[in-house]
Amino acid sequence: MFELLTHHQFWTAVAGYWIFSAAIGSMPEPASNNGAGYLWIYRFLHTLAGNVTTAFGSRIPGLKALALVWVIPLLMAAPACAAHYTIHPGSLNKTDSAGYDALLVAQAMIDEARTHTETAPLPGGAKDALNTLIQSYNVARDSWLTYRGAVATHTPADIYVGRLTQNLSDLSNAIHAFKEAQ
Numbered sequence: 001m002f003e004l005l006t007h008h009q010f011w012t013a014v015a016g017y018w019i020f021s022a023a024i025g026s027m028p029e030p031a032s033n034n035g036a037g038y039l040w041i042y043r044f045l046h047t048l049a050g051n052v053t054t055a056f057g058s059r060i061p062g063l064k065a066l067a068l069v070w071v072i073p074l075l076m077a078a079p080a081c082a083a084h085y086t087i088h089p090g091s092l093n094k095t096d097s098a099g100y101d102a103l104l105v106a107q108a109m110i111d112e113a114r115t116h117t118e119t120a121p122l123p124g125g126a127k128d129a130l131n132t133l134i135q136s137y138n139v140a141r142d143s144w145l146t147y148r149g150a151v152a153t154h155t156p157a158d159i160y161v162g163r164l165t166q167n168l169s170d171l172s173n174a175i176h177a178f179k180e181a182q
Contacts, residue, residue: 017049024049092151095161099144102168106137106175113178122182129174129181136174140167 024046030039091097113122113130122130144167147160 021049092148095164096144096148096151099140099147099164099168102171103137103141103144106133106140106171109175109178110134110137126178126181129178133171133174133178136167136171140164140171143167 027042027045030042087094087097088100091100110130110133113126113133116122121127143160143164147157147164149155150157150160
């Protein structure tokens with residue numbers, strides 16, 4: 001059940017909001033003899049639920065059209081089922097596949113930089129950043145291969161996961177530094 005919810009985060013949020021909005025919508029409207037506290041809670045919860053027209057009624061002219069203009073871009077910008085990750089064929093698990101992805105990105109950047117240096121030299125700081133990137137790539141690749149070997153031989157891979165994570169983080173930092181130096 002939890003995996004279903006994590007893979008469909010958008011629709012889980014929509015369903016949760018719908019339930020919350022329905023619960024708020026079932027609140028009785030404040031009468032003239034209700035206290036100021038209930039009126040405040042009623043307006044606050046309706047505003048929180050997005051029921052601005054219910055909370056303020058006709059006090060704000062053109063509110064329905066304005067609410068529609070606000071809601072449409074929000075709905076269009078929301079990613080649906082963005083949590084899906086396709087594991088590469090031949091990968092041992094998600095960690096292995098994600099490590100492979102990071103190494104592919106770094107290798108492509110290194111290859112592109114090497115091709116570029118054949119036609120024009122890199123700017124001053126970019127050469128040092130490229131050397132750091134290459135060194136980080138080699139370390140991350142070695143730890144990735146070690147991790148794969150541990151998983152493939154059913155050796156406890158906990159030690160290797162931490163090392164791989166740290167090396168991939170360092171590789172990511174080196175990629176960002178190289179991009180900034182270019």
